Amino acid sequence: MSNEAFDDRYELREFAPGTDEQGAPDAATDAWMHAVGLGFHEPHPNDEVAALMAEAFVADRETWLGVHVRRPLPGSVDETWPAGTFAWFPKSLSWGDGQAVETQAISAVTVRPTERRRGILRRMMTHALERGVAEGYAVASLTASEGTIYRRFGFGCAIRERAVRVRRARALPFLAPTTGTVTVVTPEWLADGNARAVFDRFDARTPGSMKRNTSTWPIVTGLRNGDGEPAKDVRAAVHRPDGATDADAVDGYVTWRVKEGSGRDQDTVLEVVDLVYATDEAYLSLWEFLLSIDLNDVVSYKRSRLDDPIVAALGDNRAYDVDHEEDHVWLRVLDVxxxxxxxxxxxxxxxxxxxxxxxxxxxxxxxxxxxxxxxxxxxxxxxxxxxxxxxxxVADLGAxxxxxxxxxxxxxxxxxxxxxxxxxxxxxxxxxxxxxxxxxxxx
Ligand SMILES: CC(C)(COP(=O)(O)OP(=O)(O)OC[C@H]1O[C@@H](n2cnc3c(N)ncnc32)[C@H](O)[C@@H]1OP(=O)(O)O)[C@@H](O)C(=O)NCCC(=O)NCCS
Known part of the structure; x- marks a missing residue:
């Protein structure tokens, strides 16, 4: 589509998400959220969850793009919802030495199925990256739903991740003794500043770590499910070094839920929701704790790094299996x-x-x-x-x-x-x- 034909058919609107006096998403924010939900096949949130989401978008200082159809057919959602959506906001990427770079984080990229392959994504991406340069970002970042979309825009996959499972039967004892104490806590205690304090220490020492969105915290600490509804099945535990007793000494935490297997060959799986460690000792001890929990067969963890020390620590390295590996964060250099x-x-x-x-x-x-x-x-x-x-x-420089x-x-x-x-x-x-x-x- 030529630029003129594009501009004749669509109008690009850049705006900041907002709420009304009651805290509900304002009209433009609500319409945009509907469009994103359609793109990602997600149910529309109830009023309470929608208000929390809008509050989080504002807290994260998001900028939104909506591409609107200029002449919508009567009755179609195009009358209010944008056909294309796109968001960006500041998000720091850690170099692991206490230093970080602020990235232009890109998210919520959707194009209505009826309008796809007419250049909406290209227009939104070009606009956003030009704005990113103007706002002084040296690099843009995103996590992708598909592996082939973003290279053409200069993004390279800079870090991969593995979904792994460790079979309990052969895992313990570890080859080297662990240290410190693990205690079970409530998700509420964890969510009350303690999880974030551990994450900040993890972030400062870990190359490739990125700060989290406001809306991520209630999910990873076990207060809410991915759809925003209250979670009832998530448990939590923390690690402290030997001899330490106060809350400040917590140097790692894990949250998890157990999915019971049904049928003869089905494993009962302990799924890690979040595992954050400010020390290698905490990581090791929390894994040992997970593997010692009875009434399950397998511990599964979706965010493993490629060079996972647990492989070396296990009593039997073959207890560790990689289920899947894929791209995690993509980076796009704007200022070399x-x-x-x-x-x-x-x-x-x-x-x-x-x-x-x-x-x-x-x-x-x-x-x-x-x-x-x-x-x-x-x-x-x-x-x-x-x-x-x-x-x-440039995509490979980002990689x-x-x-x-x-x-x-x-x-x-x-x-x-x-x-x-x-x-x-x-x-x-x-x-x-x-x-x-x-x-x-x-x-
Ligand atoms: C992916 C999506 C955003 C593409 O939007 P679009 O407006 O159709 O894309 P455009 O017409 O601007 O195409 C831009 C380029 O990307 C390519 N492209 C678009 N979607 C692609 C896909 N899914 N896989 C590979 N290439 C894709 C086009 O061929 C085009 O290439 P070119 O410019 O080199 O010729 C859209 O299909 C969508 O909303 N999908 C569902 C949600 C989703 O996956 N979002 C990504 C979240 S990370």
Whole structure:
């Protein structure tokens, strides 16, 4: 569709979500929420949940886009609901050394089935990224519902995740003793500031961690289900180091529910809802605790990192099975010098990167100089035609950023090009973080 034809058919509206005097979503917010629910096949929330959701959108400082059909047919939802929806808001990405970069987090991307493949997504994405640049973001982020949508817009998958299950029968004892004390608490106690305090410590030390949306907290602490209704089946426990007694000493927590198996071959499964650890000791102890709970066969965890220490800790490593692995967070670099200067480096050195970007935001040739673990970046050419050690698309630069994806692997995949094979090896050494990246935040 040409721009004129698009603009003749649709109107793009940017607005901030809001509530009326009673706290209910205002008319534009309510219509937009209906459209998102349709896109993701989610039931429309009741009044109480809708008000909580709207309050959370406001708290998270979301900006919304709605693409409206200019001439809706009578009776169609197009009279009030947007045919395309899109949101962005600030969300920090941790480098794991106490430093973070604020990302332009993108979410709620839907296009009405009757209007798809007419360029609505492309228009919303272009508008949003231009606004992101104007607002000073160095990088945009998202979690995707499908793996093939976002590369064309310069996003690369920077961190993956695994859904794993550990069979209790063969798991314990661990090969090394655990330390500290695990106690069962109520979700209410956890939700009263204690979970967030642990998460903040986890976030500060974990490369690839991202801060959570306001609406995520009642779900991960076990107060509510994913649909916003009160949860009744979630349990919680916390870990403290040896000898510690006060609330501040809690350095890890887990929430879980048990799904009973029916039939002869069905396992009863303990499903981890959330597992957050500020220390490696807490992670290990909480796993040991989960595996010691009776009346279930298997512990399942959907947010495992690729290099999970539990595999090494288990009495029998074959108790651990990977059910599924997929992309987690995607990153889109908007400002190469700013994003590369914001992260730490493991090894000093200099390397020149030629970055191509069909949308233009990040195209250029850049020299990265790392001294004492900090990088400075000089643009040596306005496009990707300069002399360079490594040539890559902006999507692949996004993929490399956290240090979870190796440039040596991307070179083997044909995506990173280097005349000297030592260049991707040096870049890998520079980018490798101190501990395995772990993302446990969806948005
Ligand atoms: C995915 C979705 C947003 C696409 O919207 P759309 O308006 O039809 O997309 P556009 O017409 O702007 O197409 C933009 C480009 O993306 C491509 N594309 C769109 N949807 C795609 C998909 N599901 N898989 C792969 N490519 C896709 C188009 O081919 C087009 O490519 P091009 O610009 O290189 O020619 C829409 O199908 C949708 O709402 N799906 C359900 C909700 C969803 O999955 N949202 C994503 C949440 S992360």
């Amino acid at each position: 010098p700013a994003v590369l200067a914001s992260r730490p480096y493991a090894v000093d050195g200099s390397i020149v990167l030629a970055v191509s970007d069909t949308m233009g935001f990040a195209a250029g040739t850049y020299r990265l100089d790392v001294v004492d673990g900090r990088g400075t970046v000089t643009r040596t050419a306005a496009d990707d035609s300069g002399e360079a050690d490594v040539r890559l698309d 490399l950023l956290i240090g979870s994806v190796s440039p040596v692997t991307l070179a083997a995949a044909g995506l990173v090009r280097a005349t000297d094979p030592a260049a991707p090896v040096l870049l890998r050494a520079m980018l490798t973080p101190a501990r395995a990246p772990h993302g446990i935040t969806y948005f």
